[in-house]
Amino acid sequence: MTTTPAIPDSPTGTRLMDAAAQLFYSDGVGVGVEKLCKTAGASKKSLYEIFGSKDDLMAASLARSIPTYLAVLLPRAEPYSPPRQRILALFDNLEAIISAPTFRGCPYVSASMEIKNAEHPARAVARGFHNTLTEYFRDAADEAGVDDPGALAVALTVVHDGVTSRAVVQNHADPGLGRAIATSLLGGAGVS
Amino acid sequence: MTTTPAIPDSPTGTRLMDAAAQLFYSDGVGVGVEKLCKTAGASKKSLYEIFGSKDDLMAASLARSIPTYLAVLLPRAEPYSPPRQRILALFDNLEAIISAPTFRGCPYVSASMEIKNAEHPARAVARGFHNTLTEYFRDAADEAGVDDPGALAVALTVVHDGVTSRAVVQNHADPGLGRAIATSLLGGAGVS
Numbered sequence: 001m002t003t004t005p006a007i008p009d010s011p012t013g014t015r016l017m018d019a020a021a022q023l024f025y026s027d028g029v030g031v032g033v034e035k036l037c038k039t040a041g042a043s044k045k046s047l048y049e050i051f052g053s054k055d056d057l058m059a060a061s062l063a064r065s066i067p068t069y070l071a072v073l074l075p076r077a078e079p080y081s082p083p084r085q086r087i088l089a090l091f092d093n094l095e096a097i098i099s100a101p102t103f104r105g106c107p108y109v110s111a112s113m114e115i116k117n118a119e120h121p122a123r124a125v126a127r128g129f130h131n132t133l134t135e136y137f138r139d140a141a142d143e144a145g146v147d148d149p150g151a152l153a154v155a156l157t158v159v160h161d162g163v164t165s166r167a168v169v170q171n172h173a174d175p176g177l178g179r180a181i182a183t184s185l186l187g188g189a190g191v192s
Numbered sequence: 193m194t195t196t197p198a199i200p201d202s203p204t205g206t207r208l209m210d211a212a213a214q215l216f217y218s219d220g221v222g223v224g225v226e227k228l229c230k231t232a233g234a235s236k237k238s239l240y241e242i243f244g245s246k247d248d249l250m251a252a253s254l255a256r257s258i259p260t261y262l263a264v265l266l267p268r269a270e271p272y273s274p275p276r277q278r279i280l281a282l283f284d285n286l287e288a289i290i291s292a293p294t295f296r297g298c299p300y301v302s303a304s305m306e307i308k309n310a311e312h313p314a315r316a317v318a319r320g321f322h323n324t325l326t327e328y329f330r331d332a333a334d335e336a337g338v339d340d341p342g343a344l345a346v347a348l349t350v351v352h353d354g355v356t357s358r359a360v361v362q363n364h365a366d367p368g369l370g371r372a373i374a375t376s377l378l379g380g381a382g383v384s
Contacts, residue, residue: 028308030222105305112361113297113305116220123363130361154358154366155373161361162354166346169304169322169353171315174346181347184380185373 004128005059005121013050013060015040020061025107029058029114059121062111066129069107072097074136083140084191087156090136091178094160098167106164133157146189155185196320197251197313205242205252207232212253217299221250221306251313254303258321261299264289266328275332276383279348282328283370286352290359298356325349338381347377 007017019040023031033054037044051057075081075089097103104110108126115123137156141149163178186192199209211232215223225246229236243249267273267281289295296302300318307315329348333341355370378384 026308028220028222028306030220104308109357109361110305113302113357114220116218116296118363126361127363130358151372154369155376158354158358158369158373159350160354161357162350162352165301165305165353165357166322166350169301169318171310171319177346177350180343181350181377184347184377188376188380 005056005063005125007060007064008050010050012040012042012046016042016047016050016057017061017064020057021065021107024058024061024111025104026102029111055121058111058115059125062108062122062125063128065107066125066132069129070132073133083144084186086140087137087186088179088182091159091163091182094163094178095173095175098164098173103167103173105168106161109161109164110168130157133160141189141191144189144191146191148189152185152189152191156182159185197248197255197317199252199256200242202242204232204234204238208234208239208242208249209253209256212249213257213299216250216253216303217296218294221303247313250303250307251317254300254314254317255320257299258317258324261321262324265325275336276378278332279329279378280371280374283351283355283374286355286370287365287367290356290365295359295365297360298353301353301356302360322349325352333381333383336378336381336383338383340381344377344381344383348374351377 008014016036019036019042023036023039033044033047036054036057037047040047047054047057051060073090073093075086075093081089105113108129111122112126117123134153134157138149138153141152141156146152159178159181163173163181166177167173200206208228211228211234215228215231225236225239228246228249229239239246239249243252265282265285267278267285273281297305300321303314304318309315326345326349330341330345333344333348338344351370351373355365355373358369359365
């Protein structure tokens with residue numbers, strides 16, 4: 001469903017992806033190739049040789065960031081913790097993320113909104129992150145034995161998207177907000 | 193709480209705001225002054241004379257769009273419709289908005305995410321829209337007599353933000369999604 005872009009392994013490629021991840025997040029996707037290369041200490045020639053295009057650098061950089069981001073967002077594997085606890089723990093982790101003063105939105109939701117062309121390769125990467133998140137919720141919802149685990153998983157993903165968006169719009173995180181809404185939805189699905 | 197920017201009444205000012213609303217939404221906030229002026233058929237001189245800066249044009253243009261947007265999003269005033277119905281009707285209207293092929297996200301959430309500087313005048317305008325939406329939910333929640341109308345109003349705003357964000361990330365709208373999540377939250381708050 002999602003195309004995974006190639007993530008090059010060269011030191012220059014890595015520096016370019018680091019610069020891209022940092023600059024696109026802090027300054028927006030309009031950051032130019034000139035600034036990217038300067039920050040990375042790389043030539044334009046190497047950017048195009050390694051990635052082919054700025055768009056492909058964006059996609060590779062975003063894809064490369066996902067495992068690190070998920071390591072912070074997803075609760076640590078605790079095989080014996082019940083599904084409800086696994087779901088709510090994710091919202092506690094999310095709260096720590098959105099409370100950071102450097103938070104500018106979920107990097108994947110934000111990239112999707114900033115990149116207006118739905119066919120851009122980075123948009124597929126962002127969708128991949130989103131689907132992974134929904135699968136996490138779906139696994140827990142399945143285990144909890146709810147009537148419609150798919151619907152609950154999508155609803156919890158919407159809460160994730162909404163809580164991160166709200167923190168940007170309001171420029172602050174409301175303490176406990178994600179957990180409270182998720183708790184209500186879990187209650188509605190009979191998970192207590 | 194929210195500073196309302198001055199919305200000029202001149203034909204040139206209006207053309208510039210129309211061009212800004214259209215281009216920032218379709219192409220992103222990075223659109224340059226040159227292109228804005230060309231699209232509006234206005235000189236740079238008049239842009240700066242009327243608005244002072246591109247930032248202030250963005251804020252004025254966003255502020256000017258709010259009444260039109262709310263007229264589509266908010267259900268028509270039907271004084272006798274019960275609060276639950278008023279809340280759910282908003283999510284039906286939202287579904288029509290997010291199902292349009294030209295949908296690129298809630299214009300106010302999207303502007304907040306794209307403009308990285310939280311002190312930008314357009315960010316205050318976006319926050320104003322967001323607070324108006326929460327107040328709509330709050331009024332209905334108050335009338336429904338729920339225990340914590342403020343919390344329900346914020347949760348419903350999060351659903352709005354999440355459903356619009358999801359439609360962008362996934363590049364399609366899930367039928368009935370906003371209504372279903374709102375229904376669950378209303379049920380949890382005892383509104384049936």
